[in-house]
Amino acid sequence: MKRVMRHVSPGLAIGLVALSVALGGVAMAGGAGVGASKAAPPKLIYKTSDGQVGPDSVNGELVLCGKGTHVVGGGVSGPGANTNVWVVSSQPVDSGDKGDAPDDAWYGFVDNEGNSDASFQVYAVCARGVAATP
Numbered sequence: 001m002k003r004v005m006r007h008v009s010p011g012l013a014i015g016l017v018a019l020s021v022a023l024g025g026v027a028m029a030g031g032a033g034v035g036a037s038k039a040a041p042p043k044l045i046y047k048t049s050d051g052q053v054g055p056d057s058v059n060g061e062l063v064l065c066g067k068g069t070h071v072v073g074g075g076v077s078g079p080g081a082n083t084n085v086w087v088v089s090s091q092p093v094d095s096g097d098k099g100d101a102p103d104d105a106w107y108g109f110v111d112n113e114g115n116s117d118a119s120f121q122v123y124a125v126c127a128r129g130v131a132a133t134p
């Protein structure tokens with residue numbers, strides 16, 4: 001598998017979430033114009049899942065957004081001091097809702113090349129009140 005990021009710090013993971021939320025806000029704001037309805041702003045819901053990965057192993061965590069919501073951002077946070085854990089994948093995915101758009105969950109996958117157990121967290125920022133486009 002191809003490595004996407006190296007040594008992800010909690011600050012970077014939070015930054016990725018913030019960027020995703022910001023971009024989502026731009027996309028939502030771009031849809032509003034003259035004559036747009038005064039619908040309530042989307043409600044953001046933050047979800048996390050804790051994972052463990054053993055030495056010389058890989059593991060992933062899936063965070064589901066839930067019915068009636070869409071994923072608008074997410075990220076992975078690893079052990080900051082453990083430089084042997086790599087984020088392999090951090091992405092929105094489809095997880096069995098209607099349709100196959102990758103819009104209802106966030107998946108994070110890590111590779112531990114060290115010789116001790118490590119923990120990681122996967123975050124999903126979900127929104128109610130937004131429509132997904134294919």
Ligand SMILES: [Ca+2]
Nearest residue numbers: 094101103104
């Ligand atoms: Ca989906």
